[in-house]
Amino acid sequence: MNTYELIKKKRDGESLSTKEIEYLISGFTHGRIPDYQMAAFLMSVYFKGMNARECRDLTMKMVHSGESVDLSPIKGFKVDKHSTGGVGDKTTLVLAPLVAACGGIVAKMSGRELGHTGGTVDKLESIPGMRTDFTRDQFVDITNRVHMSVIAQTATLAPADKLIYALRNVTATVDVIPLIASSIMSKKLAAGADGIVLDVKTGAGAFTPHYTDAVKLAKTMVGIGEGVGRKTTAFITGMAQPLGCAIGNALEVKESIDTLNGSGPPDLTDLVLTLGSEMLLLSGIGQARPEARALLKSHIANKKGAQRFKAFIEAQGGDPDVVENTDILPRSKTTISLESGRSGFVQGVDALEVGMAAKTLGAGRQTKEDAIDLSIGIVLNKKVGDPVRQGELLAVLHSDGDTSKIDPAVKRLLGAYTIGTEYMAPPKLILARISGDGVKELNG
Numbered sequence: 001m002n003t004y005e006l007i008k009k010k011r012d013g014e015s016l017s018t019k020e021i022e023y024l025i026s027g028f029t030h031g032r033i034p035d036y037q038m039a040a041f042l043m044s045v046y047f048k049g050m051n052a053r054e055c056r057d058l059t060m061k062m063v064h065s066g067e068s069v070d071l072s073p074i075k076g077f078k079v080d081k082h083s084t085g086g087v088g089d090k091t092t093l094v095l096a097p098l099v100a101a102c103g104g105i106v107a108k109m110s111g112r113e114l115g116h117t118g119g120t121v122d123k124l125e126s127i128p129g130m131r132t133d134f135t136r137d138q139f140v141d142i143t144n145r146v147h148m149s150v151i152a153q154t155a156t157l158a159p160a161d162k163l164i165y166a167l168r169n170v171t172a173t174v175d176v177i178p179l180i181a182s183s184i185m186s187k188k189l190a191a192g193a194d195g196i197v198l199d200v201k202t203g204a205g206a207f208t209p210h211y212t213d214a215v216k217l218a219k220t221m222v223g224i225g226e227g228v229g230r231k232t233t234a235f236i237t238g239m240a241q242p243l244g245c246a247i248g249n250a251l252e253v254k255e256s257i258d259t260l261n262g263s264g265p266p267d268l269t270d271l272v273l274t275l276g277s278e279m280l281l282l283s284g285i286g287q288a289r290p291e292a293r294a295l296l297k298s299h300i301a302n303k304k305g306a307q308r309f310k311a312f313i314e315a316q317g318g319d320p321d322v323v324e325n326t327d328i329l330p331r332s333k334t335t336i337s338l339e340s341g342r343s344g345f346v347q348g349v350d351a352l353e354v355g356m357a358a359k360t361l362g363a364g365r366q367t368k369e370d371a372i373d374l375s376i377g378i379v380l381n382k383k384v385g386d387p388v389r390q391g392e393l394l395a396v397l398h399s400d401g402d403t404s405k406i407d408p409a410v411k412r413l414l415g416a417y418t419i420g421t422e423y424m425a426p427p428k429l430i431l432a433r434i435s436g437d438g439v440k441e442l443n444g
Contacts, residue, residue, distance in 0.1 A: 003027065003037050010044040018057045025061040029160045035167060042164070042173040050178035055220055056227045058178070062186035065160035069109070071192035073140045076105045077283045080193035081275055082184060084217070087205040087355035088242035092120050092150070093256035094264070094272045095279070097309035100147035101299040102276075102292075104283045107143045109153040109191045116355030117363045118249050118372050121152045126250035126329055126374040130318035142315045146308070149316070158186040177213070181220040188225075195231035195282035197275055198222070202431065203240035205351025211236065211431065218434045226436045231282045236432040237271060241349040241384050244268040248363040248377015248398060250329040257326055260306040267429050273297065274430050330375035332398035336406060338413055343390045346382050346417065347424040353416035354378065360409040361399055373400055378413065385426045388419060 001023045010016060016024075024041060027033035050058065071078050079099070083089055096106040110120035110132075117123075121132045132152040134142065142149040155162070161183050168174045188196050198221055201207065202214035218234035225232025244265045246255035258264045259272065277292035286292035299305045306323055314320040322328050358364065363376045381393045388394065394417060399406050432441045 003033050003041075007037060007040050007044055010041060010048055013048045015051050015054055018053075021054065021057045022061050025058070025065060025160050029065050029163060038164070039167055039171045039173075042168055042171060042179065045178055046173045046176045049176075052220075052223050052227065055178050055182055056224050059182040059185045059189065059224050060228060062158045062160040062164070062182060063190045066156045066158055066190070067154075068190045069136060069157070069192040071107055071140070074105060074107055074143050077195060078105050078107045078143075078193045079195040079197065079279045079283050080106065080108055080188060080191065081197045081199065081279060082188055083199040084184070084201050084207050086201040086203075086239040086243055087116050087351040087358075088244045088247045088252065089201070090123060090244065090246070090252035090256050091199065091268070091271055091275065093123060093253060093309075094259045094268065094305070095276050096148045096150065097260065097312060098272065098296050098299055098305040099276050099279050099283075100312070101304040101308040102280055102295050103285050104147065104280055105143060106148040106279075107139065107191075107193065108148075108150045109157065109187075110150055111153045112365075116359045117247060117252070117377065118365070118374070120150060122372055122374065123249045123252050124150060124316075124318075126253045127313055127318040127322050128328060130313060131316050134316070142312075146312050146315050148308070148312050150312075153187065153191075158190045161186045177217050177220055180207075180217055181224060185221050185224045189228065189230065193230070195279070196225055196233075197278045197282065198232065198234035199271075199275060200234050200236050201239040202236055203238050203351060203427070204353075205242065205355055206239040215432065215434065215439060218432075219439070222434050222436065232435075233278050233282065234434040235274060235278070235430060236434070238427050238429050238431060239351050240427040242351050242354050242380065243271065245380045245383070246377065247354060247358045247380075249372065249374040250331075251377040251379060251398060253322075253329055254326040257306070257309070257323055260300065260309055260323075261303065262300050267426075269300075270429060278433075330373075332373075332375040332377075333401045334399050336397040336399060336410060337393055338395045338397065338410060340382075340388045340390055340392050340394050340417075340419060342419055344388060344419045344421050345423045346384050346386045346388055347420045347422070348418035349380065349383055350416040350418075353412055354380070357397075357409045357413040357416065360412060361397060361405050362402075376400060382417075383426065384424055
């Protein structure tokens with residue numbers, strides 16, 4: 001085969017065969033195809049797209065570029081959840097123990113993401129002693145005992161994706177659906193789950209701010225998963241304002257524990273119940289969504305979800321007392337109160353601006369090598385629809401005391417709030433469910 005001819009073929013809008021895609025991915029991964037030719041190919045995909053079969057082939061070639069995790073020693077149906085990311089998205093920390101308490105099995109590999117705060121692994125490591133660096137055998141053992149485990153993603157999982165993403169990042173080819181979908185699904189499929197529930201965010205703080213783009217991405221990922229024999233469902237969920245009230249690693253762990261104990265914010269609880277119901281149904285637990293939802297709610301009320309989280313923490317080396325005493329989480333050096341300059345109703349809380357304010361404080365990393373102060377972040381006291389009086393508390397910033405960070409963060413957070421005289425209803429959270437049967441718009 002000839003790389004030049006394959007670039008030209010895709011540039012002209014033709015589809016590539018399975019063997020042609022394999023040739024490109026293998027050649028680039030092993031250094032036979034140079035960066036400049038792969039960059040040209042990626043740009044041709046950006047403009048001409050890929051059909052469903054090409055997307056599946058690209059995904060599976062990236063899966064097979066490295067090791068795939070054999071989860072067969074874990075007894076039962078393994079189900080995973082993936083979110084495309086957002087501000088205050090700590091869903092896994094609540095969802096996994098609740099699903100496990102209901103009899104589901106959650107074997108999850110997560111990353112240390114670049115972004116407004118850390119990834120799920122960073123959040124978990126806010127818990128004193130918590131480890132996420134286990135071998136496959138240890139991962140299997142913990143999951144068999146506790147029905148859940150969350151470990152750090154290894155560098156050998158879909159290495160072609162890592163190489164291609166680095167090139168996409170510097171060639172303006174990140175935001176194209178076939179490449180986004182194959183990147184996400186290659187890691188999910190390599191991680192070995194039998195079923196996958198996808199949480200595709202849309203809104204100001206999401207990777208896909210426009211609803212139609214989020215639906216296209218979700219449909220593509222569901223098609224890839226179903227096409228290779230994995231039960232896959234996606235939900236389109238709102239990220240116009242942050243999820244929950246806490247933004248920042250240790251703060252989000254505390255909010256997750258509060259939610260497991262029945263005192264969490266309503267939007268986070270609703271999302272967990274929605275995604276968790278689907279995970280249970282994929283696992284064969286329950287016959288209908290209302291039944292599955294009721295089971296999850298019962299394990300919030302009877303604290304079995306919280307107790308499962310405690311068992312998980314202990315199994316992974318952390319201090320399980322954090323479930324009863326969140327004061328042992330990292331605490332910031334100082335807090336700054338943000339007060340409203342006027343009375344009225346909160347009409348908007350721009351998720352992206354809140355996330356950037358948290359990052360300015362130091363809650364996120366600029367590069368993967370950066371350290372994060374896990375105590376830093378923001379807690380919102382007011383969200384869309386809430387009444388507010390002049391001088392009333394809007395939010396609290398948790399800081400390391402560095403005024404060079406505090407002043408711009410305060411300015412950015414204040415700018416994220418829109419306060420007006422008329423009541424504005426909170427934005428919808430659960431917008432659509434997408435499966436192999438198509439798109440069903442919801443009223444959540």
